Amino acid sequence: MIEERLDRSLANSDWLKLFPSANLFNLTASHSDHSPIFLCYNPVQYRQKRRSFRFENWWLEEEGVSEVIDGGWVDADTNSVVEKLAGCAAELQRWHRLRSRQKNEERDLILAQLELYRGSVDPVNAARYMEAHNEYNKILIQDDTY
Numbered sequence: 001m002i003e004e005r006l007d008r009s010l011a012n013s014d015w016l017k018l019f020p021s022a023n024l025f026n027l028t029a030s031h032s033d034h035s036p037i038f039l040c041y042n043p044v045q046y047r048q049k050r051r052s053f054r055f056e057n058w059w060l061e062e063e064g065v066s067e068v069i070d071g072g073w074v075d076a077d078t079n080s081v082v083e084k085l086a087g088c089a090a091e092l093q094r095w096h097r098l099r100s101r102q103k104n105e106e107r108d109l110i111l112a113q114l115e116l117y118r119g120s121v122d123p124v125n126a127a128r129y130m131e132a133h134n135e136y137n138k139i140l141i142q143d144d145t146y
Contacts, residue, residue, distance in 0.1 A: 009037060053089040056096065058142065068095045103139075110136045 009024050016022070025038040059065045072091030076084040110132050117129035 009039065053093065055092070059092070059096070061142075062099060065092075065095070068092055107136075107139055110139070 011022075019041045022039065022041040025040070027036045027038055068091050069088050072088035073084050075091070076087035078084065113132040114129065114136060117125045117132065120126050120129060
């Protein structure tokens with residue numbers, strides 16, 4: 001099978017000076033052997049929106065979350081409830097990033113154990129496989145629940 005790219009564009013130096021931030025994108029088409037071309041000659045610069053704080057229900061099941069909340073509340077050197085809540089939110093977000101990283105590492109470790117013990121006929125390794133399998137199922141159920 002031979003593939004050729006027929007969808008192209010052409011610009012001269014004068015045009016490039018007029019539109020220095022122009023971008024050209026080859027898009028995909030599902031029902032054609034030609035690709036549409038999208039020219040963005042004045043790309044919009046999007047500022048990344050700061051994501052608003054959202055409390056996750058699964059945090060309530062995690063050990064140590066109460067201490068994180070207490071710490072965020074006490075560490076705010078103010079009597080303002082709004083600032084104390086902001087302190088709690090900041091601490092929870094920091095804790096969430098760390099805990100999510102830890103959960104991903106745990107998941108990767110369990111998947112590696114599943115791969116290692118998969119198909120083992122040795123009773124000890126077969127038991128290890130089942131243990132890892134049960135742990136992985138717990139993680140999947142927790143992910144689906146929250």
